[in-house]
Amino acid sequence: MSLAAVTVANSIAGLSVSGVTLKALDEIPEKVDGRDCPIIYPNPDGFLSNLDLEVDSFGSASAKKTVSYNLNYMYLHSPIGSGRGLFDKYESVVSSLLAFFDAVISNDTITGCVDIQPQDATSFGPVSDPSGNVFHGCIIVLRVTELVN
Numbered sequence: 001m002s003l004a005a006v007t008v009a010n011s012i013a014g015l016s017v018s019g020v021t022l023k024a025l026d027e028i029p030e031k032v033d034g035r036d037c038p039i040i041y042p043n044p045d046g047f048l049s050n051l052d053l054e055v056d057s058f059g060s061a062s063a064k065k066t067v068s069y070n071l072n073y074m075y076l077h078s079p080i081g082s083g084r085g086l087f088d089k090y091e092s093v094v095s096s097l098l099a100f101f102d103a104v105i106s107n108d109t110i111t112g113c114v115d116i117q118p119q120d121a122t123s124f125g126p127v128s129d130p131s132g133n134v135f136h137g138c139i140i141v142l143r144v145t146e147l148v149n
Contacts, residue, residue, distance in 0.1 A: 003067060004112030005048055008144055011110040012071070015103045020096050032129040034079045038096050043072040043139060044130055056147075064149050070119065071142045075100070076135035080126055093136050097121060104142065115145040 006025060013024035023029070023041035032039060049070045056064040077093040101118045110116055120141040127137045 003069075003148065004146060005069065005071065005144070007112030008110060008116065009042060009047075009071060011112060012073075012104070012116075012142070015100075015107060015110075017096070017100050017103050020100060022100075029129065031131040032076050032133060032135065036076075037079070037135065038075070038077045038137075040073050040075045040100060040140065043074045046072055048072075062149060064147065066145065067148055068143060068145045071144055073140040073142065074127065074129070075121075075137040075140050076127065076129060077137045078135060080134045080136060089136050093138075097138065097140070100140070113144045113146050115143075117143050119143040 009025050013022045013027070015022055017040075019038060021036065021039045023039065025042050025047070028041050028044050029036065029039070049072060051069045052067070054066045054068075056066055075097060077096060078089050104110070104116060104118055118140070121138045122141060124138040125136070126134050127139065128134050
């Protein structure tokens with residue numbers, strides 16, 4: 001059995017979302033500047049979570065299995081205070097997030113999995129980069145399903 005979460009993450013980084021930079025696992029920034037935004041990158045604090053395994057056939061090591069898990073991403077749209085008011089950027093935050101969801105939903109070329117769907121956008125509002133800078137954004141949760149044997 002070999003899970004392909006790294007392959008899936010690389011495929012996500014290869015998606016095209018107008019105006020948004022997508023990063024792979026080996027490109028997680030230590031610090032994000034306003035000029036880097038909007039940016040989506042693997043969440044270094046809990047990238048892989050909620051692993052579920054279902055055995056689909058008899059056997060031990062050779063049994064067919066369905067494996068599902070969450071891939072968690074950070075979405076940083078713009079630094080807090082970069083607009084005229086606290087919610088000045090809110091509409092563009094939502095629009096860019098939905099454009100990313102559309103890219104994931106409509107793309108059949110994400111390799112390494114049989115299905116991937118946006119599951120959640122948690123902590124919508126102020127979120128921090130790894131160095132503690134605060135941005136408008138959220139944590140994106142994608143649900144991935146793989147078939148393995």
